[in-house]
Amino acid sequence: MTSVAPVILLAAEKESAEVTDWAARVGWVVGLGLFVALVYWLMREGWKWRGTLQGDLPELPAAPDEPGAAKLAMSGRYHGSTTAGQWLDRIVAHGLGTRSRVELTLTDAGLDVVRPGAADFFVPVAALREARLDKGIAGKVLTEGGLLVVTWVHGDKLIDSGFRSDHAAEHNEWVETLNDMINKTETEGAR
Numbered sequence: 001m002t003s004v005a006p007v008i009l010l011a012a013e014k015e016s017a018e019v020t021d022w023a024a025r026v027g028w029v030v031g032l033g034l035f036v037a038l039v040y041w042l043m044r045e046g047w048k049w050r051g052t053l054q055g056d057l058p059e060l061p062a063a064p065d066e067p068g069a070a071k072l073a074m075s076g077r078y079h080g081s082t083t084a085g086q087w088l089d090r091i092v093a094h095g096l097g098t099r100s101r102v103e104l105t106l107t108d109a110g111l112d113v114v115r116p117g118a119a120d121f122f123v124p125v126a127a128l129r130e131a132r133l134d135k136g137i138a139g140k141v142l143t144e145g146g147l148l149v150v151t152w153v154h155g156d157k158l159i160d161s162g163f164r165s166d167h168a169a170e171h172n173e174w175v176e177t178l179n180d181m182i183n184k185t186e187t188e189g190a191r
Contacts, residue, residue: 047092054093058155060121067109067122072177076165078102078115080138084129084151084158090138091159095119097138102163106177111150113161123152123161125185131178133171137162148174 081096083089090097100118104111111123129152133145137160140147148163148171165171 047097050090050097051092054091056155057091057093057157060094060096060119060154061124063112063120063122064109067105067112068107070105070107072104072106072170072174074104074163074165074170074174076102076104076163078113078118079140079147079162079164081159081161082138084160087134087137087160088139091157094121096121096159096161099140104163104174106174106181111152111178123150123154125181127152127154128178128182128185129153129158130182131175133175134162145171147171150178 078100080099081091083091092098095118098115098118100115103114105114106112108125109122110125111128112120113122114120128150131148131150134147134149135142135144137147137149140162142164146164146168148165150161150163152159152161165174
């Protein structure tokens with residue numbers, strides 16, 4: 001019986017805890033809010049600084065008035081552009097780092113990239129270097145072959161741009177057609 005008596009005494013002596021210390025809670029919420037705002041501000045400054053460092057990149061070309069008939073068209077997502085071969089070195093200058101919806105159109109003149117809510121650009125056929133299927137670009141990783149990556153030259157920089165079609169089965173046709181156009185252009189240029 002002696003072991004039951006201390007348990008009853010402890011239960012009887014227990015007082016309820018104070019429900020809320022509002023001053024401390026408000027202080028923590030304000031402090032956390034300020035910390036999140038600081039982190040967001042630092043990320044934004046880093047993004048702007050990266051754009052400043054890439055300021056030597058020339059303006060993006062606009063589509064010609066008469067680009068010709070469309071060989072291929074695709075709607076999907078633009079996942080960003082990076083320095084070619086360095087899938088984590090995102091290019092943010094001229095809006096190339098902004099992810100968005102995309103409408104791609106391939107013509108004899110080149111690749112027209114139309115992005116609602118972001119800067120459109122055009123890649124002339126002479127600037128195209130390669131098309132391939134890959135699994136990642138600039139922080140976006142997909143299944144093997146889930147990303148259409150187009151390598152192109154702009155100024156003196158070799159750039160990889162990543163696209164994902166709404167219908168992934170289209171990727172193979174895009175790779176074949178783009179690489180055929182590139183090879184044809186290189187062959188004609190060598191003559």
